[in-house]
Amino acid sequence: MKRLLSAPILFLQLLYQSTYLAINQIWARKTRSILTTTGIVIGVASITTVIALLTGLKNQTLADFEKWGARTIWIRHTEPKTGPKRNISWWNLRFWPDEFNGILNRCQSLVRFSRIAPRDYYTPFVVRFGEKSVEGVNVTGIDPGAEQITNRPVIFGRPFSKIDDSEGRQVCYVDVNLRDKLGLNKDCVGQTVLVGGKNYLIVGVVDIVPEQAARWTGGGQGLEMFIPFRTYLKLGDPHPHMYAMAESLSTELSEEAVSEITFFMRQMRRPRLSPGEPDTFTVRSVQSRVEQYNRVSMLITLVAGGVAGISLLVGGIGIMNIMLVSVSERTREIGLRKAVGARKRAILMQFLVESLILCFFGGLIGLGLSKLLTFAIGAISKNEVLGMAQIPMWAVALSFGFCGIVGVVFGMIPAVKAMRLDPIEALRHE
Numbered sequence: 001m002k003r004l005l006s007a008p009i010l011f012l013q014l015l016y017q018s019t020y021l022a023i024n025q026i027w028a029r030k031t032r033s034i035l036t037t038t039g040i041v042i043g044v045a046s047i048t049t050v051i052a053l054l055t056g057l058k059n060q061t062l063a064d065f066e067k068w069g070a071r072t073i074w075i076r077h078t079e080p081k082t083g084p085k086r087n088i089s090w091w092n093l094r095f096w097p098d099e100f101n102g103i104l105n106r107c108q109s110l111v112r113f114s115r116i117a118p119r120d121y122y123t124p125f126v127v128r129f130g131e132k133s134v135e136g137v138n139v140t141g142i143d144p145g146a147e148q149i150t151n152r153p154v155i156f157g158r159p160f161s162k163i164d165d166s167e168g169r170q171v172c173y174v175d176v177n178l179r180d181k182l183g184l185n186k187d188c189v190g191q192t193v194l195v196g197g198k199n200y201l202i203v204g205v206v207d208i209v210p211e212q213a214a215r216w217t218g219g220g221q222g223l224e225m226f227i228p229f230r231t232y233l234k235l236g237d238p239h240p241h242m243y244a245m246a247e248s249l250s251t252e253l254s255e256e257a258v259s260e261i262t263f264f265m266r267q268m269r270r271p272r273l274s275p276g277e278p279d280t281f282t283v284r285s286v287q288s289r290v291e292q293y294n295r296v297s298m299l300i301t302l303v304a305g306g307v308a309g310i311s312l313l314v315g316g317i318g319i320m321n322i323m324l325v326s327v328s329e330r331t332r333e334i335g336l337r338k339a340v341g342a343r344k345r346a347i348l349m350q351f352l353v354e355s356l357i358l359c360f361f362g363g364l365i366g367l368g369l370s371k372l373l374t375f376a377i378g379a380i381s382k383n384e385v386l387g388m389a390q391i392p393m394w395a396v397a398l399s400f401g402f403c404g405i406v407g408v409v410f411g412m413i414p415a416v417k418a419m420r421l422d423p424i425e426a427l428r429h430e
Helices: 002-028 030-036 038-068 162-166 176-182 229-233 251-268 286-329 331-339 344-381 393-419 423-428
Strands: 072-077 110-118 125-129 132-142 154-157 171-175 192-195 198-206 224-228 243-248 281-285
Touching: 002 030, 002 344, 030 038, 030 286, 030 344, 038 286, 038 344, 038 393, 072 251, 110 229, 110 251, 125 176, 132 176, 132 229, 162 229, 171 176, 171 192, 176 198, 176 224, 198 224, 224 229, 243 251, 251 281, 251 286, 281 286, 286 331, 286 344, 286 393, 331 344, 331 423, 344 393
Parallel strands: 132 224, 171 198
Antiparallel strands: 072 243, 072 281, 110 132, 110 243, 125 132, 125 192, 154 198, 171 224, 192 198
């Protein structure tokens, strides 16, 4: 019992002695030790830098997606790659406004829906207020409730009502950038702007949309004006370029809502879709896009990890080579230790610990270099996404874990060779 209790103490004592001897040996050969760990340094630095940059991109992207809400669903027309409609013209592929009639009644998993008709990017409007005019404004037609689906609340004023839409009233929202460009009041509700020869009463102000998230208009310039959908149809195009967005009752029902919308659209689509014919539209949820992004991010990490793994392999071979040289140089020392009673496990422990310390030392330098690279890339590029880059703790643990595995695997052969040396032959070594 006493021997059993003393075993951990003896092991810790042996580990301490082995660590002390290993550090002394490494310090005595500083230059060689640093050069030996170059492969480990490059491998750890490269993989952790890639992970840090991907983490920054992921955090920014997911933060923007959260602003939409996980229940948001996009419905867009798309050209099928097979089937009789694979060469259908873009003009005939567009949605008709009445294709969405009754969608909330037929799709029970939906709570809100809106058609969205952004003005053609090449023919933006000129918006005037008093003496000021702003060119390049994207006027977009939306149904009531669109601001809730896209999580862009009306910060001043009121949302569109069903009467605004059904009667085609000339009312509008403006975004913050357009408000400031026109010199409107901060709370500009009640003021009017002139667009296409018609006056529109401002009933609300909405905030700008995040750049990294998919936009619910097609603007991209942050100069946006929104009018009721039926008011938009009065601009002269009864068959405008449009897409749609919906919101499911809950995140858990998002995929069910996607299936319901797909079934509904196949029945309502023009030209008609025959059974088995490919869809001429796509229905995607934010949740599916987040999952798709995570898969792509993981794939990039695995590829980068494979490249870094080659560097770690080369570094491990270098460490094994140097450790074999070290065993040859210290053959007499090993023989002397064995002659005075050192056991095989003590010799094995000494060289394994030395190999591990070399690998951990290379990993530490690699992490430091990765931190400097991440900071430098963020500072030089001045990019918000790259500025959010950070090395997650799991990446640090993974790096040291790989260093430990490399140290044990490639340090084992030299350690076993040292352990098996015959003390008499070792003492005769010159």
